[in-house]
Amino acid sequence: MAIESMTGFAREARTVATHAFAWEVRSVNGRGLDVRVRVPPGFELFSEAARKQMSAAFSRGTLHVNLAITSAAAPARPRINQEALAALVEAAATVSLPAGMAPASLDGLLAIRGVVEIAEEAEDAAAALEKPVLAALERLVASLKQARLGEGLALETVIGGHLATIARLTGEAENHPARSVEAVKARLAAQVAALLETGNALDAQRLHQEAALLAVRADIREEIDRLHAHVTGLRELLAQGGPIGRKLDFLAQEFGRESSTLCAKAGDPGLSRIGLDLRTTVDQLREQVQNVE
Structure with missing residues (x-):
């Protein structure tokens, strides 16, 4: 099942005898589903039909639905x-x-x-237009569905690109030389030496404990494992398709947390640059997933 964007536009128009009508719907992002319908006075029966069909076809987005009707018959x-x-x-x-x-x-x-x-005699006009207007409404829903699916296909390509970048940067962080045991030992030794040069009396055992604690805090293994897991989870969601926008947004937030923690723990210019690139890509990812139904 493909993913669907929350943005789209559709229009259906027709002329029946002396009446011309046009349905239009504009769909934009929304936290939930909000269907707003406007119809001319006297044609309220079409408002409920539009609300019901849009609610059945879509699960998220703010939908502005408008029905315009004009008549070439005698004036009101x-x-x-x-x-x-x-x-x-x-x-x-x-x-x-x-x-x-x-x-x-x-x-x-x-x-x-x-x-x-x-x-004008709206009741008579509504009765005469009921079947063609409702048929056009069905086509309108189908057209909007296609428009949102088309936007969703483009979104999936963009999101996939950002995900590939995140996976690559995570791999680079995992294999970065600054994470080697030797590099960590060297950084800790330099910090200990700087402390000893202060001339203050330091307890050797306490110093060893603090050094071990620093080494644990500087380890980004946990963040890397989580990033790998989130990449796998997001790929599975994209393969699943359907209304997955909220789940994608949650994963994007998790990506943001892990990349921020990685930056804080980096302790090395090279790792810090990777962390910053990760955060930038995650921000771009989150902007896109917020458009997904």
């Missing part, structure tokens, strides 16, 4: 909300007016919001 005509007007007239009749104040006029009542509605 005003319609009076008789119930609202009657309620206003009844309410106005119960008001005692101050001297000199004229009672409410019809034009004043009609100017109140909600009394006059400007709308």
